[in-house]
Structures are given as structure tokens and as C-alpha cells.
Amino acid sequence: MTQHESTYRPTTRAGQWLDERLPAARLMHSSFVDYPTPRNLNYLWTFGGILSFCLGVQIVTGIVLAMHYVPSDKMAFDSIEHIRRNVNFGWLIRNVHAVGASMFFIAVYIHIARGLYYGSYKAPREVLWILGVIIYLLMMAAGFMGYTLPWGQMSFWGVTVITNLFSAIPFVGQSIVKWLWGGYAVSGVTLNRFFSLHYLLPFVIAGVVVLHIWALHVVGQNNPTGIEIKTRADTVPMTPYATMKDFVGLSVFILFFSWFVFFAPDYLGHADNYIEANPLSTPPHIVPEWYYLPFYAILRAIPSKLGGVVAMFSAILILAFVPWLDTSRVKSTKYRPVYRYFFWFFIFSVLALGYLGGKPPEGAYVYWARFFTAYYFLHFLVVMPIVGVLETPRPMPRSISEAVLGGAGGTPHGATAAPERR
Amino acid sequence: MRGNFKSTSTLVARTKGLMGGALALALGATAAFAAGEAAHIDRQSWSFAGVNGRFDRAQLQRGFQVYKEVCATCHGLKRINFRNLAEPGGPEFSAEGVKGLAESYRVEDGPNDQGKMFQRAGRPSDPIPSPYKNEQEARAVQNGAYPPDLSLITKARSAGENASVFATIGSMLRDIPSGYQEGGADYVYALLTGYANPPADMKLAQGMNYNQAFPGHQIAMVPPLQPGQIKYEDGSQGTVEQYAKDVTAFLAWAGDPKLEERKRMGVLVILYLLITAVLVYFAKRRLWAKVH
Numbered sequence: 001m002t003q004h005e006s007t008y009r010p011t012t013r014a015g016q017w018l019d020e021r022l023p024a025a026r027l028m029h030s031s032f033v034d035y036p037t038p039r040n041l042n043y044l045w046t047f048g049g050i051l052s053f054c055l056g057v058q059i060v061t062g063i064v065l066a067m068h069y070v071p072s073d074k075m076a077f078d079s080i081e082h083i084r085r086n087v088n089f090g091w092l093i094r095n096v097h098a099v100g101a102s103m104f105f106i107a108v109y110i111h112i113a114r115g116l117y118y119g120s121y122k123a124p125r126e127v128l129w130i131l132g133v134i135i136y137l138l139m140m141a142a143g144f145m146g147y148t149l150p151w152g153q154m155s156f157w158g159v160t161v162i163t164n165l166f167s168a169i170p171f172v173g174q175s176i177v178k179w180l181w182g183g184y185a186v187s188g189v190t191l192n193r194f195f196s197l198h199y200l201l202p203f204v205i206a207g208v209v210v211l212h213i214w215a216l217h218v219v220g221q222n223n224p225t226g227i228e229i230k231t232r233a234d235t236v237p238m239t240p241y242a243t244m245k246d247f248v249g250l251s252v253f254i255l256f257f258s259w260f261v262f263f264a265p266d267y268l269g270h271a272d273n274y275i276e277a278n279p280l281s282t283p284p285h286i287v288p289e290w291y292y293l294p295f296y297a298i299l300r301a302i303p304s305k306l307g308g309v310v311a312m313f314s315a316i317l318i319l320a321f322v323p324w325l326d327t328s329r330v331k332s333t334k335y336r337p338v339y340r341y342f343f344w345f346f347i348f349s350v351l352a353l354g355y356l357g358g359k360p361p362e363g364a365y366v367y368w369a370r371f372f373t374a375y376y377f378l379h380f381l382v383v384m385p386i387v388g389v390l391e392t393p394r395p396m397p398r399s400i401s402e403a404v405l406g407g408a409g410g411t412p413h414g415a416t417a418a419p420e421r422r
Numbered sequence: 423m424r425g426n427f428k429s430t431s432t433l434v435a436r437t438k439g440l441m442g443g444a445l446a447l448a449l450g451a452t453a454a455f456a457a458g459e460a461a462h463i464d465r466q467s468w469s470f471a472g473v474n475g476r477f478d479r480a481q482l483q484r485g486f487q488v489y490k491e492v493c494a495t496c497h498g499l500k501r502i503n504f505r506n507l508a509e510p511g512g513p514e515f516s517a518e519g520v521k522g523l524a525e526s527y528r529v530e531d532g533p534n535d536q537g538k539m540f541q542r543a544g545r546p547s548d549p550i551p552s553p554y555k556n557e558q559e560a561r562a563v564q565n566g567a568y569p570p571d572l573s574l575i576t577k578a579r580s581a582g583e584n585a586s587v588f589a590t591i592g593s594m595l596r597d598i599p600s601g602y603q604e605g606g607a608d609y610v611y612a613l614l615t616g617y618a619n620p621p622a623d624m625k626l627a628q629g630m631n632y633n634q635a636f637p638g639h640q641i642a643m644v645p646p647l648q649p650g651q652i653k654y655e656d657g658s659q660g661t662v663e664q665y666a667k668d669v670t671a672f673l674a675w676a677g678d679p680k681l682e683e684r685k686r687m688g689v690l691v692i693l694y695l696l697i698t699a700v701l702v703y704f705a706k707r708r709l710w711a712k713v714h
């Protein structure tokens with residue numbers, strides 16, 4: 001379906017001339033203008049565009065910050081204060097970048113949850129999905145290294161705790177940790193390399209996003225019914241229709257984003273990070289940024305260090321196997337009367353793990369963290385394969401246009417029946 | 423950060439201590455550090471809170487007076503330059519006054535042509551000099567305790583043990599829409615007004631004072647404020663509460679000197695975006711009306 005006819009017609013002589021030599025404009029046109037999108041996409045489908053916006057914002061604000069930031073253990077904290085106080089609009093740029101990281105993660109979590117609910121990972125979108133998981137992993141790495149840069153107490157102790165996890169690896173663990181640190185402890189050397197990598201990673205992400213969107217445009221977008229596009233009647237051209245909807249979603253998102261930037265810039269951070277890093281004094285309570293908390297809870301739920309580390313990384317990597325773990329015949333959870341309850345309980349478990357990740361690992365918190373960790377894995381390893389086989393999906397519309405326009409949507413003659421009737 | 427780490431250890435001891443600490447921390451040992459249950463901190467009403475918050479100039483000026491006459495004996499304010507005191511959005515002292523104030527300090531400069539450091543009168547562009555040259559000197563004078571620099575104190579503290587972990591949906595729904603950012607100020611106010619007699623069953627360590635707001639309740643700082651200690655020129659009351667309120671507001675400004683600029687711009691940005699979002703939404707509806 002993506003081999004659609006290009007409607008690109010260069011209007012100027014220069015445009016024509018270039019089109020015959022390097023059809024870059026045609027590529028853009030067929031990717032973002034006449035590209036057919038399902039006509040029934042809801043606002044959850046605006047988050048892909050929102051994520052692209054977030055990446056752009058982080059790159060632009062990050063480059064400006066890097067002009068004033070000094071990546072050394074003696075100067076880093078002071079240089080951030082210099083940016084907040086003396087650089088023109090430095091406070092604004094810094095707030096946008098710091099809040100922007102959280103917004104990026106809010107958007108990516110919604111984006112991933114959308115994919116899980118509507119079965120967007122199922123064939124033929126497995127590669128698209130796996131590229132997404134890679135982006136997510138890279139985002140986690142970029143966010144983690146970025147949080148070190150202000151060189152506050154939480155930066156320092158967060159890095160210390162997280163890099164130390166690698167020491168759980170048998171035999172080579174200690175060497176790996178020393179190699180990561182560039183010495184025998186987290187120091188200015190560590191800060192310097194993290195800055196280098198933090199600058200690099202967003203561009204790697206940008207590269208993978210290009211692949212991600214390429215893969216998307218080969219297989220086409222999924223949609224709330226999970227039924228593939230069959231005729232042109234099922235689609236509208238991306239521009240102006242989908243783009244306009246994207247702008248609505250983006251406007252609301254920027255509004256939310258700005259609220260934090262201007263009125264609650266520190267709400268998502270931690271007060272201890274306004275204290276300069278001090279290797280000699282440990283903060284009473286070390287917590288990572290909120291977006292890592294579910295995984296932090298999983299890490300601490302397992303009573304063995306190595307086990308915890310393995311569980312934590314598996315919790316992310318397991319996402320890559322979802323296309324094969326889910327055995328359901330239909331994509332969209334909308335038509336899955338049983339699975340939907342499990343889905344929402346899964347979402348609840350992740351939120352609960354996030355809550356528990358911020359609590360000290362004592363008493364009842366530990367037991368609940370174990371309970372929800374267990375469900376987290378059971379959901380993928382047991383619920384997805386089994387429910388998919390046992391469940392009878394609800395009756396589905398024959399096509400996207402039938403779902404949108406009711407019976408009048410005209411299923412074309414001879415179109416294949418919806419999957420549950422096969 | 424609040425611990426009283428008294429030894430000035432050698433590099434070896436540092437490295438060892440760090441490795442040990444780091445390893446101990448690697449897995450959930452954090453609980454051990456969550457000592458001292460957090461006290462309840464009351465919320466105060468601050469003129470600079472909320473969407474339209476602005477500093478009260480007179481209050482900032484009084485607050486600076488308290489800082490200068492009391493706290494400056496022990497605490498630095500190194501991130502504030504004298505000139506900041508005259509800038510818009512702050513106490514807005516007159517430029518003349520600030521120049522005079524700066525000149526009343528002696529600061530070290532140099533090296534000069536002979537390679538020597540020398541003393542000169544302060545200038546508006548100088549940072550406010552700290553009472554001690556470094557942490558070691560401060561600890562030596564203060565019986566091993568360290569009075570932290572106050573430039574960021576209201577940012578570096580919060581009300582409640584870990585406000586960044588937004589414990590409940592209820593508190594998020596209350597604090598995000600209202601833009602609650604004053605936890606640090608609430609804490610500093612509670613600390614300054616929180617001195618009391620210790621409970622009968624509590625034994626204070628040598629040189630420690632009982633304070634309701636301080637985590638663990640034992641603080642090395644002697645109660646800094648006494649009623650009537652400072653003479654306000656504008657006739658404001660000379661109570662501990664008033665002093666504490668004023669100096670806390672001043673410190674909140676010192677930690678966030680661009681607060682007013684931020685909120686003023688924020689209101690415009692939000693209004694602009696609201697209008698844009700509504701317009702875009704209706705444009706989208708009109709466009710899609712054709713295909714539905």
C-alpha cells in the first residue's frame with residue numbers, strides 16, 4: 001500500500017530540474033504529504049510526531065547549553081548556575097531541556113502503551129517495533145548520562161549506584177565498572193566521558209528514528225481497529241488531514257510542557273541536585289529520575305544483586321519479543337474481551353512499580369514490588385501467549401471505512417473478511 | 423549532605439571510603455541512610471508563589487538586612503554579586519546604595535604586576551564575600567559543623583523527605599496545577615522558627631540544638647534569630663517569625679533570581695498557546711468535517 005502514486009508535481013523549472021536529478025522533495029512529499037494514513041487514527045497516533053518534536057527540542061536546547069556548560073568536576077555545577085543566572089534566557093533554555101527530558105519520556109510511554117494496546121507490534125510491524133525498543137534503550141542511556149552533567153548530589157550518587165550494577169556481572173564486573181568510571185571511583189573523568197556520549201546519543205537516536213519512520217512507511221500505520229488498509233476509501237492523505245490532527249495534539253502537549261517549564265520547573269527533579277556533588281557525603285535517599293523508577297523497583301525487588309540486574313535489563317528487552325509472545329489473531333485490544341483486563345492490570349502494575357521504586361526498599365514496599373514484578377513478567381511470558389490462543393475476539397468491522405462510516409463504508413467486492421471470521 | 427563529616431581525610435582514605443560506600447549502596451542499601459523521620463513542614467503563603475507570584479521588594483530588602491546582620495557571620499552567599507541586588511526582579515536597591523555597600527567590603531584581588539595578591543574595596547561586580555575561605559576553615563571555626571552557602575538553599579531543600587517522588591495522585595493534582603515550588607522556602611522558614619526544648623527522653627549530642635524541622639532534630643546551628651534583634655527601618659515587627667519570613671523570601675530570590683521574568687513570560691506563553699490550540703482545533707474540525 002505504500003507504493004502509492006506520488007502526486008508530487010514540481011511547479012517551478014528549478015524544482016523540475018532538481019527532481020530529475022535528486023528527487024529529495026518528491027521523497028518528502030510522498031513521505032509526509034500524499035502518504036495515505038488510516039482515516040480512523042485517534043489522538044494517541046499524534047505521539048509519534050510529538051516524539052519527533054521532543055527530540056528536536058532536546059537537540060536544539062542541548063547544543064545551546066553545551067556552549068556554556070563546562071564538563072569538569074570543579075566547574076560543572078557552577079557553570080549550570082552561571083547559565084541559570086547570567087546567560088541571556090539561560091534559565092529558559094535549561095528549564096526546557098531538563099523538563100523536556102521528562103516530557104520526552106511521558107510521550108514515549110504513551111507511545112509504547114498505544115502500541116501495546118492496539119497490537120501495533122504484530123506482523124508486519126515487528127522491525128518497526130524493535131527499532132522503537134532500540135530508541136527507547138538509547139533514550140534511557142541518554143537521559144541517564146544527561147542527569148550526571150549538573151554534577152549535583154543526585155547526579156553523583158545516581159551514577160555511582162547505577163554504574164555499580166555492572167559489578168554484579170561475574171568475573172569481569174569489577175573491571176567493567178573501572179572501565180566505565182575511567183578510574184577507581186566516579187570522578188571528573190567519568191563526567192567528561194558521559195558528556196561526550198550525552199552529546200553523541202541524540203544523533204544516534206535521530207538516525208534510528210529515520211529507520212523507524214522508514215519501516216513505518218513501508219508497512220503503513222496500524223489504526224484503532226487493527227485492520228489493515230484495504231482500499232483508498234480507508235485512508236486520507238497525511239497532509240492536510242493527519243498533520244492537522246498532529247498539530248492539535250502537539251499544541252496541547254506544548255501547553256502541558258510549558259506549564260512545567262514556567263511554573264513548576266523543579267517539580268520533576270530532585271532538590272538534592274541543587275547541592276554540589278560531594279563524594280564524602282551520601283544523600284539520605286538516592287532515587288533515580290522518575291522515568292526509571294519502575295525498573296529501579298524491579299532491580300530492588302529481586303533479593304540477589306545479579307538477579308536484580310538481570311531482571312531489570314530483561315524487563316526492557318522483553319519488549320523486543322512481544323511480536324512473537326502475543327498469539328492473538330486480532331491486533332487491537334478493543335476486540336479482545338479477556339485480554340483487555342490483563343492489559344489494564346499491566347499498566348497498573350507498571351505505575352505501581354514506579355511508585356514503589358521511589359520508596360525505600362523496606363517492609364511492605366518490598367513485597368508489593370515483588371508482586372508487581374512477578375506480574376510484569378507473567379504478563380509477557382504467560383498471559384500474552386495463552387490468552388491470545390484461548391480468547392474469542394469480538395465481531396469486527398470488515399474494514400476501516402466500515403468502522404468509521406458505518407455500513408455505508410462499502411466493503412469492496414471480494415475483500416477478505418475480518419480476521420476473526422476467517 | 424546534612425551529615426557532619428568531620429575528618430579532613432587523605433586522598434587514600436577518601437578513595438577507600440568512596441569505593442566502600444559505593445559498593446554498599448549498589449543494591450538497595452539506601453534504606454540504611456533514610457535515617458531520621460522527616461518532620462511535617464507547614465506550607466506558608468508566599469508572595470512569590472503561584473502563577474502570578476512576585477517578590478515583595480520591601481520584604482526582600484528586609485530579608486537582605488537579616489542575612490547581612492545575622493546569617494552572614496557564618497553563611498556565604500557566593501552566587502550573588504552585589505550588582506544583582508540592584509537588578510530588576512530582586513530587592514532593587516539603588517545602584518548607588520549597592521556601590522556603597524560593595525565598597526564597605528575588602529576583597530582579595532590579584533596577582534598584581536609584582537605577582538602579589540592584594541586587598542581592595544569591593545565593586546558591584548564582585549560576589550558577596552563568604553565568611554570563611556573554604557569548608558575546612560568553616561568547620562574549624564564551627565566545631566566541625568559546616569554552615570552551607572545559602573545561595574541555593576531554598577532550591578536544595580524540600581518539604582518532606584522526597585518531594586520529587588510524587589507520592590500520591592492527590593498531591594500531584596494539588597501541586598502541579600498550582601505550580602507548588604516553595605517546599606524549600608517552607609522548610610527554611612520551618613527550620614528558623616523550629617527551635618524548641620527537646621522532648622524529655624531525648625539526649626542531645628554535645629553542641630547540638632533541638633529543632634523540629636531539621637531531619638533527625640539535632641542541628642549544630644544555634645538558634646540564629648531572637649526577637650527584637652534587628653531594627654527594621656520600615657516599622658515591620660521585630661519577631662522571629664517576621665525575620666524568618668523575610669530572610670527566607672530573600673534566600674528564595676537568591677536561589678531563583680529570574681523567577682519574576684519566568685512567571686511573567688510564562689503567563690504570556692500559556693495564553694498564546696491556549697489561543698493557538700483552540701484555533702488549531704477548530705481548523706482541524708472544519709477540515710475533517712469533509713471526510714467524516
Ligand code: HEM
Nearest residue numbers: 045047048049051052115120129132133135136209221222
Ligand atoms: C525518540 C523516540 C521515538 C520517536 C521520535 C518515534 C517516532 C515515531 C513516529 C513519527 C511514528 C509515526 C506516528 C505514529 O504512529 O505515532 C512512530 C510510530 C511507531 N512507533 Fe515510534 N518513535 C519513538 C520511539 C518509539 C518506541 C520506544 C517504540 C516502542 C517500543 C515505538 C514504537 C512505534 C510503533 C510500533 C509505531 C507504529 C505505530 C502505529 O502505526 O501503530 N516508537 N514513531
